[in-house]
Amino acid sequence: MIEGVYLDGIASGIKSNGKKDLGYIFVPDACASACVLTQNACRAAPVLITEKHKKLGRFKAVFFNSGNANMLTGSTGFETAQKMQQVAAESLGLSLEAVAIASTGKIGELLDLDTVNAGAFRLFQSLETQDFEACMTAMLTTDLLNKSTYQSATINGQKIEVAGMAKGSGMIEPNMATMLAFLVTNVAIEPEMLQQIFSQAVSDTFNMISVDSDTSTNDTALIISRPARTINWDDADQFKRYYNVVYQACRDLAIQIVRDGEGMTKLMHVTVRQAPNAALGQQIVKSIINSPLVKTALHGGDPNWGRIIAAAGKAPGASAGVRVDCIELRIANTLVFQSGEPIAINTPVLRKELQESDTVAIDLALGCGTVDVEGWGTDLSKTYIDINVAYT
Amino acid sequence: MIEGVYLDGIASGIKSNGKKDLGYIFVPDACASACVLTQNACRAAPVLITEKHKKLGRFKAVFFNSGNANMLTGSTGFETAQKMQQVAAESLGLSLEAVAIASTGKIGELLDLDTVNAGAFRLFQSLETQDFEACMTAMLTTDLLNKSTYQSATINGQKIEVAGMAKGSGMIEPNMATMLAFLVTNVAIEPEMLQQIFSQAVSDTFNMISVDSDTSTNDTALIISRPARTINWDDADQFKRYYNVVYQACRDLAIQIVRDGEGMTKLMHVTVRQAPNAALGQQIVKSIINSPLVKTALHGGDPNWGRIIAAAGKAPGASAGVRVDCIELRIANTLVFQSGEPIAINTPVLRKELQESDTVAIDLALGCGTVDVEGWGTDLSKTYIDINVAYT
Numbered sequence: 001m002i003e004g005v006y007l008d009g010i011a012s013g014i015k016s017n018g019k020k021d022l023g024y025i026f027v028p029d030a031c032a033s034a035c036v037l038t039q040n041a042c043r044a045a046p047v048l049i050t051e052k053h054k055k056l057g058r059f060k061a062v063f064f065n066s067g068n069a070n071m072l073t074g075s076t077g078f079e080t081a082q083k084m085q086q087v088a089a090e091s092l093g094l095s096l097e098a099v100a101i102a103s104t105g106k107i108g109e110l111l112d113l114d115t116v117n118a119g120a121f122r123l124f125q126s127l128e129t130q131d132f133e134a135c136m137t138a139m140l141t142t143d144l145l146n147k148s149t150y151q152s153a154t155i156n157g158q159k160i161e162v163a164g165m166a167k168g169s170g171m172i173e174p175n176m177a178t179m180l181a182f183l184v185t186n187v188a189i190e191p192e193m194l195q196q197i198f199s200q201a202v203s204d205t206f207n208m209i210s211v212d213s214d215t216s217t218n219d220t221a222l223i224i225s226r227p228a229r230t231i232n233w234d235d236a237d238q239f240k241r242y243y244n245v246v247y248q249a250c251r252d253l254a255i256q257i258v259r260d261g262e263g264m265t266k267l268m269h270v271t272v273r274q275a276p277n278a279a280l281g282q283q284i285v286k287s288i289i290n291s292p293l294v295k296t297a298l299h300g301g302d303p304n305w306g307r308i309i310a311a312a313g314k315a316p317g318a319s320a321g322v323r324v325d326c327i328e329l330r331i332a333n334t335l336v337f338q339s340g341e342p343i344a345i346n347t348p349v350l351r352k353e354l355q356e357s358d359t360v361a362i363d364l365a366l367g368c369g370t371v372d373v374e375g376w377g378t379d380l381s382k383t384y385i386d387i388n389v390a391y392t
Numbered sequence: 393m394i395e396g397v398y399l400d401g402i403a404s405g406i407k408s409n410g411k412k413d414l415g416y417i418f419v420p421d422a423c424a425s426a427c428v429l430t431q432n433a434c435r436a437a438p439v440l441i442t443e444k445h446k447k448l449g450r451f452k453a454v455f456f457n458s459g460n461a462n463m464l465t466g467s468t469g470f471e472t473a474q475k476m477q478q479v480a481a482e483s484l485g486l487s488l489e490a491v492a493i494a495s496t497g498k499i500g501e502l503l504d505l506d507t508v509n510a511g512a513f514r515l516f517q518s519l520e521t522q523d524f525e526a527c528m529t530a531m532l533t534t535d536l537l538n539k540s541t542y543q544s545a546t547i548n549g550q551k552i553e554v555a556g557m558a559k560g561s562g563m564i565e566p567n568m569a570t571m572l573a574f575l576v577t578n579v580a581i582e583p584e585m586l587q588q589i590f591s592q593a594v595s596d597t598f599n600m601i602s603v604d605s606d607t608s609t610n611d612t613a614l615i616i617s618r619p620a621r622t623i624n625w626d627d628a629d630q631f632k633r634y635y636n637v638v639y640q641a642c643r644d645l646a647i648q649i650v651r652d653g654e655g656m657t658k659l660m661h662v663t664v665r666q667a668p669n670a671a672l673g674q675q676i677v678k679s680i681i682n683s684p685l686v687k688t689a690l691h692g693g694d695p696n697w698g699r700i701i702a703a704a705g706k707a708p709g710a711s712a713g714v715r716v717d718c719i720e721l722r723i724a725n726t727l728v729f730q731s732g733e734p735i736a737i738n739t740p741v742l743r744k745e746l747q748e749s750d751t752v753a754i755d756l757a758l759g760c761g762t763v764d765v766e767g768w769g770t771d772l773s774k775t776y777i778d779i780n781v782a783y784t
Contacts, residue, residue, distance in 0.1 A: 041714040042705030072698055072716065074733035107698035108734045292684075292772075293780060300781025306464055306499035313434030322433040324464065341466035342500045380684075382774045388685060389692025 001132045002161050004029060004226050005184045008129040009138025012119025014111070015067035022119040023138030025182055026061040026092055026127065031227040032191040033059035034198035035100065036206075038219035044071035045081035046101040047218060053097040057191020062182055062222055063088035063120075064102040066141050066167070068111040069218050071103075080113045087117060091124035102180050102220045104167060105141050132165070139167040139180055145260045149252040153245050155238050158229040161186050162249040168257050181206065181221040181253050187242065188227035197243050198223050205250035208282065208375035210289045211261035221250075258376045263384030266298050266360055268377040272312075273365040280321045281366075281373030287315035288362065289377025299379035301355030303347060305329055305336040312364060326367030332360055393524045394553050396421060396618050397576045400521040401530025404511025406503070407459035414511040415530030417574055418453040418484055418519065423619040424583040425451035426590035427492065428598075430611035436463035437473035438493040439610060445489040449583020454574055454614055455480035455512075456494040458533050458559070460503040461610050463495075472505045479509060483516035494572050494612045496559060497533050524557070531559040531572055537652045541575075541644040545637045547630050550621040553578050554641040560649050573598060573613040573645050579634065580619035589635050590615050597642035600674065600767035602681045603653035613642075650768045655776030658690050658752055660769040664704075665757040672713045673758075673765030679707035680754065681769025691771035693747030695739060697721055697728040704756060718759035724752055 001007070009023030035054040037047050046064075053059070063084060070077045081101060089099045103111065136148055147166040152159055164183030202221050223246070231238050258267055270288050275281030288294055291311035297304035308329060312322050329337040334350050336343055354360055393399070401415030427446040429439050438456075445451070455476060462469045473493060481491045495503065528540055539558040544551055556575030594613050615638070623630050650659055662680050667673030680686055683703035689696035700721060704714050721729040726742050728735055746752055 040702060040705040041707075041710035042701050042716050072701060072729065072732075072734060074731075107702075292776075296777050296780035297782075299777065302782045309434050309464060310432060310499075313432040315433075318433035324434050337464065339466075340464075342464060380777060382777055384684075385688050385691065385772060385774055385777070388688035390689075390694045 001130055002163050002184050002186050002226070004228065006127060006130055007135040008123060008131045009134035009136070010119060010123050012065070012122070013115050014065055014119070020134060020138035021067040022065050022116070022123055023135040024061055024063045024088065024123065025135060025184065025224070027184060027224045027226050028060065029226050030060040030224045032057050032189050032194045033100070033222065033224045034191065034195035035059070036199060036202040036221045040219075042072070044069050044103060044218045045073065045078045046070055046084070046103045047220060048078070049081050049085055050100045050102065050220060053100070056097055057195060058098055059100045059222065059224055060094055060098040061088060061092050062100040062102060062224075064104075064139065064180065065111070065116065066139055067105040068109060069103050069105050069107045070111045071107045071218060073108065073110050076110055080111050080116070083113055084116055087120045088124070091120060092127065100222055102218070104139070104180055104218050136165040139165065141167065143167055143260055145256065147253055147256040147260070149249045151245050151249045151252070153241055155241050156231050160229055160231065160242060160245055162245050164249050164253055166253040166257055179206065179219045179221070179257060181250070183223040183249055185223060185225045185246065186228040187225055188230050189225050189233070193233060194223065194225055197246055201243065201247045201250045204247060205254040208285060208373070209254045209258045210286065210375070210377050211258065211264070255376055258378055261378040262387045263381040264378035265381055266358055266379040268294070268298055268360055268362060268379065269374065270362045270377065271364070271372060271374045273363065273372045274367050274369050275371045275373060276321050276369035278371050278373055280317050281371050282375070283315040283317055284312050284322065284364070285373050285375035287311050287318075288364070289375050292380060295378065295380035298360055299381050301351055303331050303336065303345070303350045303354060305331060305342070308362060308364065309337065321366050321368050323368065328365040328367065330363040332357065393522055394555050394576050394578050394618070396620065398519060398522055399527040400515060400523045401526040401528070402511060402515050404457070404515070405507050406457055406511070412526060412530035413459040414457050414508070414515055415527040416453060416455045416480065416515065417527060417576065417616070419576060419616045419618050420452065421618050422452040422616045424449050424581050424586045425492070425614065425616045426583065426587035427451070428591055428594040428613045434464070436461050436495060436610045437465065437470040438462055438476070438495045439612060440470070441473050441477055442492045442494065442612060445492070448489055449587060450490055451492045451614065451616055452486055452490040453480060453484050454492040454494060454616075456496075456531065456572065457503070457508065458531055459497040460501060461495050461497050461499050462503045463499045463610060465500065465502050468502055472503050472508070475505055476508055479512045480516070483512060484519065492614055494610070496531070496572055496610050528557040531557065533559065535559055535652055537648065539645055539648040539652070541641045543637050543641045543644070545633055547633050548623050552621055552623065552634060552637055554637050556641050556645055558645040558649055560652075571598065571611045571613070571649060573642070575615040575641055577615060577617045577638065578620040579617055580622050581617050581625070585625060586615065586617055589638055593635070593639045593642045596639060597646040600677060600765070601646045601650045602678065602767070602769050603650065603656070647768055650770055653770040654779045655773040656770035657773055658750055658771040660686070660690050660752055660754060660771065661766065662754045662769065663756070663764060663766045665755065665764045666759050666761050667763045667765060668713050668761035670763050670765055672707075672709050673763050674767070675707040675709055676704050676714065676756070677765050677767035679703045680756070681767050684772060687770065687772035690752055691773050693743055695723050695728065695737070695742045695746060697723060697734070700754060700756065701729065713758050713760050715760065720757040720759065722755040724749065
């Protein structure tokens with residue numbers, strides 16, 4: 001973990017199974033923070049509170065719980081979230097606006113404030129703990145895999161670091177895909193610039209993954225920086241290399257989330273190339289990774305290229321960038337469609353290759369621009385249905 | 393069937409299983425036609441040809457095949473589609489622009505022109521056949537149910553009729569949801585007005601159903617009118633009542649398509665009320681009927697209201713119309729959420745009711761407008777996955 005970053009996690013009793021469910025990350029000398037929150041119009045109480053202060057870019061800590069999303073819990077839930085922020089601020093000696101909060105887990109059930117308070121009392125007893133593992137596991141709900149990343153680079157002659165952890169995705173206990181990601185870094189930076197960098201990185205990574213197309217009410221991605229190192233931000237190369245460290249950290253966590261998608265057996269890595277602009281490229285990637293027909297074909301290792309082209313064609317705005325005569329489609333590096341005509345391929349051989357792979361690359365060149373976009377999805381399995389038919 | 397409408401269907405050999413696969417509808421004295429085609433940017437050859445002439449509103453016939461979509465078949469496929477239009481026009485004694493064509497079935501395989509020509513020779517031998525059943529079954533691919541409708545009303549003292557047939561939906565043999573719907577009616581009407589009425593009716597019915605959110609490359613809905621009856625189009629009440637006959641016919645067919653959705657066990661009937669406008673209401677309905685989380689919950693008969701609200705909240709533009717404090721949600725007429733708070737319900741009783749129902753009504757009042765919108769979807773079952781894991 002990065003020097004000067006303190007973190008921990010405990011089992012407070014919010015989860016009935018005795019697993020860790022309460023944690024924090026604290027960067028006492030933080031100089032900037034940036035935050036991206038769910039776009040769902042229905043937002044959980046902790047998201048509303050974090051939203052309120054995010055523009056300041058002055059978070060020095062995040063305090064979170066798992067096991068309960070504190071969502072659709074009315075005014076009582078909102079008060080509980082306020083109290084969560086308050087107890088963390090008091091324990092850490094911070095002002096309210098320096099503490100972000102986040103919750104993940106069940107929807108529509110009240111989060112017990114006494115449990116949170118008692119847990120906070122234990123959790124914040126020592127403020128010098130650096131237990132990455134405890135903090136990371138306290139975020140998890142039905143995750144099967146731990147998710148962490150550490151990226152570094154030498155920029156301006158100094159060691160620049162980004163470390164982070166995440167939970168999700170899939171429909172996490174019990175109601176929907178809920179993604180949390182918390183990162184820390186060690187550069188002197190203004191909040192506006194950190195927000196700009198982080199927003200772009202989130203847009204290119206976390207926002208380009210999908211397990212089931214369902215946007216959570218609690219999604220929160222947050223980064224906090226402490227000014228241990230300096231970068232010359234006016235140097236385009238240094239800026240770009242720092243962006244890349246943040247991007248790689250986000251990309252690494254995003255792919256780990258997809259790898260833990262509910263019921264997934266195969267990772268779908270979609271690249272749309274030669275798009276006229278990033279927005280359309282993203283729409284087309286998302287249309288492919290969210291198509292039930294593409295997802296079921298992937299599950300069967302079926303090289304069903306017709307479904308992929310149809311999914312591209314149904315993307316919003318596709319008529320501006322998808323022309324059958326111009327596209328080239330490759331599945332697992334095999335060219336299957338070009339110049340408006342199917343390519344004769346050995347289907348049984350390709351099918352066998354897909355069935356034996358745990359990652360399948362889909363590469364669609366649109367032939368109408370210069371922008372490349374990538375995204376990651378899962379197949380759709382019966383296990384997904386088993387997991388999701390009964391929770392309420 | 394409506395007087396003056398001729399139709400038939402035969403097994404021409406396009407389908408290898410010997411089932412009917414070639415058919416036509418012919419209205420010799422047609423006065424107007426209207427047509428709505430797939431919005432997919434990738435369109436099959438027959439769609440491109442029908443598109444070319446649809447604005448004239450002068451189709452007097454539709455000639456179609458099933459078993460092969462003639463999609464992603466390159467220039468050869470396009471020539472075959474042109475020849476299809478030509479052979480029908482010559483056989484029926486019509487100009488090219490009076491003949492719409494449509495295809496449905498496998499993607500990426502060439503449609504054999506000799507088979508179509510030999511079939512057309514048999515099919516068009518008599519032009520006085522009125523075999524609705526033969527025509528309707530010639531449209532089907534993997535459909536399990538026949539789909540037809542007949543609606544009538546007395547308007548302006550005359551019997552006004554709309555009859556129709558449809559095929560789809562679900563991922564029909566083998567690649568995607570493919571929907572065709574052909575209707576006939578018996579009023580003197582200008583093409584522009586018929587198009588206006590039909591576009592609205594399609595928008596409110598066929599475009600508000602979903603089995604798997606995948607838009608076909610071949611979708612075609614068409615209506616042809618013969619001037620047997622007259623309506624006073626300047627009379628708003630007569631206009632409205634005629635619209636309603638067309639709307640009911642489309643709605644009836646649309647629901648039949650959903651009822652035949654692949655692997656479906658339950659119909660989801662979603663009504664979004666009190667929306668600020670129709671566009672947002674439609675987005676929210678579609679977000680709910682396409683949510684994998686809502687669909688799996690429906691499959692298990694699970695009253696998971698949190699997923700429904702989250703699906704509403706993720707709809708594009710939802711922030712303009714979804715406010716947790718204003719919404720009221722009813723599942724199967726049971727109020728489950730109101731004024732930002734969950735309602736205490738007897739979950740086991742509601743779950744049992746849902747599990748025993750083959751249709752589940754979801755009613756979401758947004759509390760921020762006056763527009764009501766409805767739509768229809770299916771649950772998501774393991775059978776859907778079985779059907780779609782291997783086709784290529």
